[in-house]
Amino acid sequence: MYKRQTLLLFGAVFFVLLSPLRAQKIALLKYKGGGDWYANITTSLPNLIKFSNQNIHTTIDANADVVTPDSPDIFNYPFIHMTGHGNVFFDENDIKNLKKYLTNGGFLHIDDNYGLNQYIRREIAKLFPEKKLVELPKNHPVFHSYFNLPEGLPKIHEHNGKRPQAFGIFDDNNRLVLLYTYESDLGDGWESESIHHDPWKVREKALKMGANILYYVFTN
Numbered sequence: 001m002y003k004r005q006t007l008l009l010f011g012a013v014f015f016v017l018l019s020p021l022r023a024q025k026i027a028l029l030k031y032k033g034g035g036d037w038y039a040n041i042t043t044s045l046p047n048l049i050k051f052s053n054q055n056i057h058t059t060i061d062a063n064a065d066v067v068t069p070d071s072p073d074i075f076n077y078p079f080i081h082m083t084g085h086g087n088v089f090f091d092e093n094d095i096k097n098l099k100k101y102l103t104n105g106g107f108l109h110i111d112d113n114y115g116l117n118q119y120i121r122r123e124i125a126k127l128f129p130e131k132k133l134v135e136l137p138k139n140h141p142v143f144h145s146y147f148n149l150p151e152g153l154p155k156i157h158e159h160n161g162k163r164p165q166a167f168g169i170f171d172d173n174n175r176l177v178l179l180y181t182y183e184s185d186l187g188d189g190w191e192s193e194s195i196h197h198d199p200w201k202v203r204e205k206a207l208k209m210g211a212n213i214l215y216y217v218f219t220n
């Protein structure tokens with residue numbers, strides 16, 4: 001029975017990826033470890049969804065769901081977003097389920113909201129011990145899938161003043177299954193102006209990058 005349910009869930013993921021413009025839901029990952037997985041929860045993803053629906057013709061449900069890495073519900077979402085500032089911990093069940101999700105059509109976007117880096121790299125290594133995070137070049141399709149971003153990942157908030165970097169994990173078929181955005185803080189850029197008081201020019205760059213990620217996922 002479990003195998004049959006799993007196959008059905010995998011089928012749902014593949015169907016979503018083959019039907020990019022169907023009404024669909026995306027989700028925020030609620031992880032263990034004490035970190036603030038709920039950072040930016042109020043306006044970040046809702047604003048990104050609204051921008052994408054209005055500008056790149058997606059039909060994503062306005063309300064993102066919350067899902068845990070060990071839940072079978074994870075297979076209902078073609079795109080899962082993760083963010084935060086603090087500790088992250090994936091237990092054995094999380095690793096097993098999340099890896100199965102990613103290697104069977106799913107996609108995880110991890111956005112460092114400043115302070116996540118040292119913890120998430122450890123957990124990514126647990127998730128894919130046989131693979132390495134690879135920095136994406138500026139000509140990678142994710143930066144050009146809909147909007148052309150010739151400079152690659154935009155810098156939204158300064159933090160340590162380091163350059164923004166986008167790292168990926170690719171499956172054995174060279175499909176990007178995990179995107180880790182570092183020293184950019186896209187999620188803060190998706191927030192409403194009243195949260196961080198970022199000017200529209202800055203927020204637009206973040207929203208265009210987020211929309212590119214969604215479009216890339218839905219069309220690949």
